[in-house]
Amino acid sequence: MTSAIRFDEAHGFAFGPFILKPTRQLLLRDGAPVPLGGRALDLLTALVERPGELVEKRELMARAWPDTNVEDGNLKVNIATLRRALRHDTEENGYIATVTGRGYRFVTPVHRLPGATSAACTAASPRTANNLPEAIQMVGRARQIATARTAIDQGRLLSVIGPGGAGKSALALALARELVAETGNAAHRVDLSALDPADAPSAVHTAIASALGLDAGTTSPSALADGLRGRGTLLILDNCEPAVDAVAITVDSLLAAAPALRIVATSREPLCARGERILRLGGLDLPPECPGLSADEALRSGAVELFVDRAGDLTRPFRLNDDEAPEVARLCRMLDGLPLAIELAAMQLAAFGVRQLRLLLESGMEQLGGFRSDAPRQRSLRSCIDWSYRLLSERERFLLRRLSGHPDSFTLALACRTGMDAGMVESAVIDDLSALVAKSMVEAQTGPRATRYRLPHTVRAYGLARSAETGRKDETWPNPAGGAFPGMAAADARRKRCCIGLAATA
Structure with a gap:
């Protein structure tokens, strides 16, 4: 076996756009900190120390949980978290390969960084106040965000429900940022999309503990509640639908154990948990069906506004004219006003033009591909609906x-x-x-x-x-x-x- 770089000798490792500083428990992407829990960082370090080698599951579990007996599910959740964090302009599993039944292999070239730490590392903190991803500019959702704010102020559990591509996660994150800005409290997002319908509540507990950077043993509702104290009172449980029954049980127990905790859940169906308030999120407002629709009239709808906003680029902004307005309005109605579908369609405008794009979509939605850096279920309209269909x-x-x-x-x-x-x-x-x-x-x-x-x-x-x-x-x-x-x-x-x-x- 090739000898591994000793943990205490490494000042850092570079791979792709990332720099890993193990002794500081810090991962940077293009100089900016990537929010990751301590266990996930330990696993990443173990893999990066031995690039190209198989690291068996027992080795990884011993590294991340040296004094705790844990199940394979804990490792699975943390590896899924790592893959999401490492996703850049590549496939989601482009850095970490699974060796079925045995373990994992880090498949990207790694360079050791001897010497001084960078200014970015010195200034960054390994534990950020929250783990919210970068803000996404939202169009046409001001009323729904205000409704969500009222609901979470009046209750402790809000579920944002709607079809795939409606922008549930974006709305929940916009709400969280608004609350963080006003209250100064932290907010934490937990992505549950990697769970399985057969998973028990313990898998949900593990995912929450991982997102918060808590020890693997911190998986009981009371222990999680203790871990949440001092971290703020807002928890975003994102993409709950794969294990909605387990999430509902977890939410009930967490809210009972932590009286100050508030939870925003996103799902394609209600949790049916105690005290749940539901905000159903459909498509954006659509323009009226009327002859001679002008560009100004069409742009009063959120759907057309979003299409125009996403259709251009920095060198060639798209300006809607009166001739194209009825075609764009019809296209947005065809896509049910769903933000994801509209954004995917807008990406194809340069290739086809408005009328040809509308005609293509009338014959099928296969042209709607998306960003390579998106989660697999969001890279096309087909894959987005596929995910719901499989559930x-x-x-x-x-x-x-x-x-x-x-x-x-x-x-x-x-x-x-x-x-x-x-x-x-x-x-x-x-x-x-x-x-x-x-x-x-x-x-x-x-x-x-x-x-x-x-x-x-x-x-x-x-x-x-x-x-x-x-x-x-x-x-x-x-x-x-x-x-x-x-x-x-x-x-x-x-x-x-x-x-x-x-x-x-x-």
Whole structure:
């Protein structure tokens, strides 16, 4: 085995745009500190000391948790945190490779930095007041941020719910920055997107402890509550949907153990936790459908304002004219006003122009690719909806594909007929339609006489594409009695608790 660089000899390591200072527990990217917990930094140091070598799981766990017996889940969560922190203009796993069943390998060239520390290192603190990422300029969300502020001031748990690409995380972070600026308290974000539906609350506890830089043993609700004291009273639990049941249990216990704690959760479905206040976030405001729409009229909507803001660049700013305004308005309506979809479309404007881009999107959404530095689920509109689709049960996916054949809104009776014609029983259709509404895949529109349902244009296009991929346009459900799937029992019970008032409030 190649001898490792001794930990106490290393002044620092350089790789890509990063500099790691192990003795200072500090990672810099282009001179700016990267917020990471102590355990994650210990793991990174262990990998960077031996570039190109396999570092076995037991070695990594002994390095990061020398006096504590921990499960593999702790290591998995911290490696996922490292990969997100190291993501630059490369694939998310471009620095750390997984050797299945054995451990991990640091696959990027590493240069040892002997000598003095830089001015940036001297000035930086290894523990920042919060771990919030850089601010994202938000367009068209002032009213929703104000509503969220009122809700979190009046309660202790706010869930920002909506479809993929609606900007839930961005809104939660904007709210957190506003509170930090006004109160001086810290706020901490915990990304839960790497969790699994089968994970227990202990995995959520581990993710929170890692984000806060706490020891691995600090995973009980009371210990986490102790760790949160003095760090501020706002915790952002981001992307809760992969393990929403475990998150709900954790939130209940944390709020009971820490009376001053406030939590903002983002998810595509409610947590159904005690005291939860829900802000449903849909698309941005859309321009009216009227002939002769002018550029000034179109720009009064948040959706068109965002498209124009993102469409240009520093050398060629995009200016909307009256001729293009109706086309841009139609495009934004086609994309349901979803900020992610609009931003992805705006990136394609230079290649196609407004009219050609709109025509391309009418035939499919595959052109909507994104930034390479984004999380994989946000690099295209397809991958964004894919992530939500994979979290559905098999029966919910089946019903979604069947309902995507309806170009307009439909009633509950028509949804039941659609499902029953495909071999489902009525009670299963009703349960799954309720679940699809709760999970932001189907919209419920309450009218004076009845509630109607519709699939957003983006979801309908996705559902039609998935139906085409099956090669069976008239597929039928193979188990008319409904059919249970692993893990559905707890989720169904929680959903029924949560959605009792769905028809009246959706």
